[in-house]
Amino acid sequence: MSNTLSSNAHIDESLRAKVYWWLERPDRNAFGPKLLEITLITLIILNVSAVIIETVDSIYQSWKFAFDLFETTSLCIFICEFLLRLWVAPENPNTPTRISWVRSPVAIIDLLAILPALLYLLIPIDLRILRAFRMLRLLKLTRYSPALSMLLAVFEEEAGAFFAGFFILILMLIFAASGAWLAEHTVQPDAFGSIPSAMWWAVATLTTVGYGDVTPITIAGKIFGALITVIGIGMAALPAGIIASGLNEQIHRRRSSMQREFRKALEDGMICEQEEEDIEALRKQLGISSRAADHIREAVYAEMKAKIGITCPHCGEPLDHENSNM
Template sequence: MPDALRKQTARILSVDGRHRLSRVVDWLLILLISLNVLAIILESVPSFHDRYATPLFWFEAFSVTVFSVEYVLRVWSSVELVGFNDTGAFKARLRYMVTPLALIDLLAIAPFYLSILFAVDLRFLRVIRLLRIFKLTRYSGAMNLLLSVFREEAQAFMAAFFVLLMLLILASSGIYLLEHEVQPDAFGSIPDAMWWAMATLTTVGYGDVVPITPLGKLFGGLITVIGIGMVALPAGILASGFADQVHRRRSQYEERLEQVLGDGIITHHEQEDLSHLRESLGLSQDEVEDLTHAYLKKHQQSIRQCPHCHKPLIQERRSDRSSSDE
């Protein structure tokens, strides 16, 4: 009985579009998270906080209770998840607790308990509580896609930021040598000059600190041109990573589609499986329909029913053949 209850709990708490109760739980949690973020933002308004301090406290207590129960249930049922069920229960739960999503769930409830145990600055806790918005990443295919890009391209991003750090040091050192004598307040030291170097390399150019010597202006123009390329470098990495992830997800869906259409019959369970896979991969309905029609046109499969429009495709092909014979 406990094993069955644990499996059912894991299924309900997973983002599973095939399970009606799971969809209800997902939408309720999304609503509660959204209301929490809105409440935290409005709480920063002094007049609103003074007027609704008591309701805000009880709403916070209710939200923390729900999130705490959710966190405990997720940790308890994590041994049933794929990737965590190949070890003992204790090790599986420890592995789950250090995953990014589990850490986000923990950060969502930690500020409330910290405020009870310790005297912590409430403004600091308010900022930490805003991290609850990251709980929405579990339900957003776009955010999951973005996180996947960051994981895949982590080394490329680190290399780009390392080059940016080197240029930051060189730029601040160079402008310090050229400008510190005529502008000791703005460029009195290399750390002071780093503010100008960062604003220039990122092409922001606030204009609060500018070089005034001829060599300083020439050096500043050179750094600005280099900064344009540095801004484009992470953007290019991100764009290529997005394109690669989208291609991988489409290929994964095509592979599953080929398995489903291999026997020429699409069962109700296979339709639900394809729908769930589409949601988990973050593909739109139009993309899936295009992939399905492209596959059918390429392989000329005779299947009994389209997984999306539910129209009989065998009759269409037979009519097409008869018209071609005529």
């Protein structure tokens, strides 16, 4: 009995590893997983295109059955994909448990891609509203795009900084609306009659949009508005600075990973064919261009030569590294 259970568990683990190989593409050059990835990307793009086209009533009414059939088929595929990824999650060293995978950003995106359609089966909401939420399926492309995955990693790692910036923005919004109300509520009761009413002006000014439909007319209001506008320029640049800093850090980490891979391959003094394939697969996975990878390769080669020894500029013979420092 125990041998049968052990055999079944081994078969289950083997099948799970095979499904993981197909879904996550640990072997970037494998034809089958690559074809599956292209198919899923095409399905996501077709879903987003369908959502856009469905907003044209004449087209949607003429092809309603086809649109609904395509949505049902796509939903079934995405549900199966989600359940399979949940099943194979322990195969991924980055998410050793299924709970940790469910909490990951890519899993949340996958869930948001199917949740609106599932909610319609439980709660009678206007279907057109839920169709608009299907645009969230576009976020599933972050799994297949190194650039989008890099941006997602920035948002995940810099969540604390984004929260701090958002909190400061809320404080500034309340402060700006309160100041505008104090300066303008007597002369413009319709626009600045209360602090909530003045918040529209505060939002437009702090975000440097400045629609111009509501503007201060008193001297104090104009001075205060000019001050808030200047502060708003800095507030608008704060999230951009966080994203730029985070992207720079991500790029540095990815290039460091390439450097480590090159150093590891050059430990024996040469890079074999299999190591070249592994390096190329890592380059594609990290989204590093061929030119950048060549620069990294040259830098690592130079570093390895410097570690081996320094050549005498007169005779060309290698010098001892310790003596050369003396």
